[in-house]
Amino acid sequence: MNQSDRFLAMRERLLDAISTNPAVGPDSPEMLERMNDPARDCTFEELGFDSLARMELCIVLETDYGITVTQGDLEGQPSINAMAAWLADLPA
Numbered sequence: 001m002n003q004s005d006r007f008l009a010m011r012e013r014l015l016d017a018i019s020t021n022p023a024v025g026p027d028s029p030e031m032l033e034r035m036n037d038p039a040r041d042c043t044f045e046e047l048g049f050d051s052l053a054r055m056e057l058c059i060v061l062e063t064d065y066g067i068t069v070t071q072g073d074l075e076g077q078p079s080i081n082a083m084a085a086w087l088a089d090l091p092a
Contacts, residue, residue: 003088011038011084013067017060018080023053041081044074 001009015036018026026032026047034040035047044054054071061067067087077083 006088007084010087011080013061013065014080014084014087017057017064018047021056021060023056035080038081041079043079044083045078049074 018035019032026035031042031047034042047053049057051071054074057074058069058071061069067090069083069087073086074083077086
């Protein structure tokens with residue numbers, strides 16, 4: 001799998017983890033549309049993430065996908081695309 005494919009796969013997993021969990025998913029249709037458009041990246045702050053939402057996303061990623069992410073990792077990667085790129089760079 002090339003880097004672009006890994007990025008898209010990680011972005012899909014991240015979006016799934018965000019949108020299927022009411023504690024971390026966006027509640028506005030406009031934000032949901034923006035979140036799903038890779039060309040219109042959005043930050044976790046814009047999605048309304050607080051420390052509880054970041055912790056919940058970390059748990060979902062680990063439980064559902066076996067991807068270990070810390071709250072610090074999320075803070076260091078402020079947007080969906082930045083986080084997906086960071087995840088794509090992790091060893092497989």
